[in-house]
Amino acid sequence: METINTTIAISPAARPSMASAADDGVDVVCHEGSLPAAGKEAIDQVYAHLYCSPHYFEAEAAYADASLYVASRDGVPVAALPYKHDATEVVVVSEYLTLSDAELSRFATHMFERYPSVRRIRLPKVTAPLETVAFPCHATVSGEDMVVDLxxxxxxxxxxxxxxxxxxxxxxxxxxxxxxxxxxxxxxxxxxxxxxxxxxxxxxxxxxxxxxxxxxxxxxxxxxxxxxxxxxxxxxxxxxxxxxxxxxxxxxxxxxxxxxxxxxxxxxxxxxxxxxxxxxxxxxxxxxxxxRRFHLLQGRYGYKYRLLAKRVDVKHADIYRNRLQFLAAMHEVARKEWQGRAWLLKQWLLHDVERLEGPGYRLLAGLVQRLRRAKRAKGLAGGDD
Missing domain, CATH: 3.40.630.30 (Gcn5-related N-acetyltransferase (GNAT))
Incomplete structure (x- = not known):
């Protein structure tokens, strides 16, 4: 079975200051409670992904009344994150973002300094290493993007x-x-x-x-x-x-x-x-x-690999202001850890086990297929009543 990847970082490096953002030539601007037209174009320009684009059907409602964080170098956006916040939490509403740990650290620093009462930043679906973020964080794999590099x-x-x-x-x-x-x-x-x-x-x-x-x-x-x-x-x-x-x-x-x-x-x-x-x-x-790339929806089916798609893990990530806030949320961390591992196990059973060699794997794959057929037949029979 593949390794189940989770990230728990509780020994952050020194926090970058807002001065350090200016020192490396990056300017940060926040549009509070609005998503200007130029900001929408910046999201597409930086990430070029349908499922985080403001043009995407499911994103339109999420972006209503959202604020926008934009980091730019020499006038060119390097990060554009729509978010909503309350007294204790910032939630990034864009999904399927690809971010470096350095950009995540810059964003987290700005959010924690901008909103002193915020304890946690939540990114429901992000592609990032999450190994050197400058704050305590927890991440679990929550989805995937099957991508063909063309x-x-x-x-x-x-x-x-x-x-x-x-x-x-x-x-x-x-x-x-x-x-x-x-x-x-x-x-x-x-x-x-x-x-x-x-x-x-x-x-x-x-x-x-x-x-x-x-x-x-x-x-x-x-x-x-x-x-x-x-x-x-x-x-x-x-x-x-x-x-x-x-x-x-x-x-x-x-x-x-x-x-x-x-x-x-x-x-x-x-x-x-x-x-x-x-x-x-x-x-x-x-x-x-x-x-340059063709994205083939979620689902690690064998034919997608034959079409040269590679699986890119998409993670749910929580970034905490400090160790104390991380430890105070340990019950939630444990719950999300369990959910993440259960999801990965389900995907492995449904999609990956049938491609593995060996009689034990073939037996397990056959059992999973029979259970799926039985569940489907039961559902269809129930629908006829």
């Missing part, structure tokens, strides 16, 4: 995925064309994207979720946002058979990063790996358009 050309990517993947892509495509001569895969960008294709892909995703006894997450408001944002920054792949949408992928661009947001296929075509074809062709289009 080569400069499609040819380089085809070579990198290996001959087995290339052979499979050709085999899947050939089988589809033979069984369904009308099969076509088409890619659309921004203004070329048709709203009907998007709603058809979302409908397939809902069908897939319901088949697994999962309540679909899409609301009417979110669907409207997907349609609107896709016309501005979208990349959409559509597989058609007999002129109808059989599968599709909906992605978005932030800076030079692309993000897969919805991917789905009609279960009638399960034998043709339409999902992998959607991933592969959409990634290739991103490379052709100069993307």
């Amino acid at each position: 080569p400069p050309s499609v040819k380089d990517y085809e070579t990198a995925v290996g001959k087995n993947m290339r052979r499979n892509i050709k085999r899947y495509t050939s089988a589809l064309q033979k069984a369904f001569p009308s099969y076509r895969y088409e890619l659309y960008l921004e203004q070329e994207i048709d709203a009907g294709d998007l709603t058809d892909i979302i409908a397939l995703s809902c069908m897939r979720m319901q088949s697994k006894n999962i309540v679909p997450r899409f609301t009417e408001t979110e669907i409207d946002w997907i349609v609107d944002f896709a016309r501005k920054r979208g990349i959409v792949g559509v597989a058609r058979i007999d002129g109808k949408v059989a599968a599709g992928a909906i992605g978005f661009r932030i800076g030079d990063n692309y993000f897969m947001h919805v991917i789905a296929h009609d279960p009638r075509f399960n034998d043709y790996s339409l999902g992998i074809l959607c991933y592969y062709h959409t990634i290739c289009e991103g490379i052709a358009r100069g993307a």
Whole structure:
């Protein structure tokens, strides 16, 4: 089993002062209770991640009435953190931020000096080492980001995925064309994207979720946002058979990063790996358009590794003003530690154990699969009552 990574730091280095921030050429500004347009652009500029972008559907409500911390060097933002606070706590509302320990230390210093009664800073989802932060902190892995670092050309990517993947892509495509001569895969960008294709892909995703006894997450408001944002920054792949949408992928661009947001296929075509074809062709289009990274949603599935995705751990982090505040919160630290380890164990059982060699692992993987099928069947049977 993989090592379960947690971070508990209770011997901080000397706290940086606000003077030290100025000494290294970094200027810090806080916009209290507001998120100016320039601040929104700074967030995208620094982090280039959909799920911390103010343009993201789920982020819009979180950013209402948020304050904004901006650290800049020579007028160029190096950190832009929206946050909310009460008397005792600062909460960073952006998620999937990538930060160095030095920038986290600078931010924490500023927050603790700005708000003397604040005892803790909470970052629900952050990518950071959290090894040399200048305050006591506790972190647990709470999510993941499956990221493909893209080569400069499609040819380089085809070579990198290996001959087995290339052979499979050709085999899947050939089988589809033979069984369904009308099969076509088409890619659309921004203004070329048709709203009907998007709603058809979302409908397939809902069908897939319901088949697994999962309540679909899409609301009417979110669907409207997907349609609107896709016309501005979208990349959409559509597989058609007999002129109808059989599968599709909906992605978005932030800076030079692309993000897969919805991917789905009609279960009638399960034998043709339409999902992998959607991933592969959409990634290739991103490379052709100069993307540096393609993010493939959460979920450490084997096919994502075969597409060259690497897992990036996303952590929940709490930073405390001093050792006394850290020790006073030890009961909460213990609870979050337990939750983090339980989450990691669940992900290992669901996704990782089946890739390990050995009869014991195969037996465990088979048991997990049987339990999942039984749970799904029970849920579907319950829904029929």
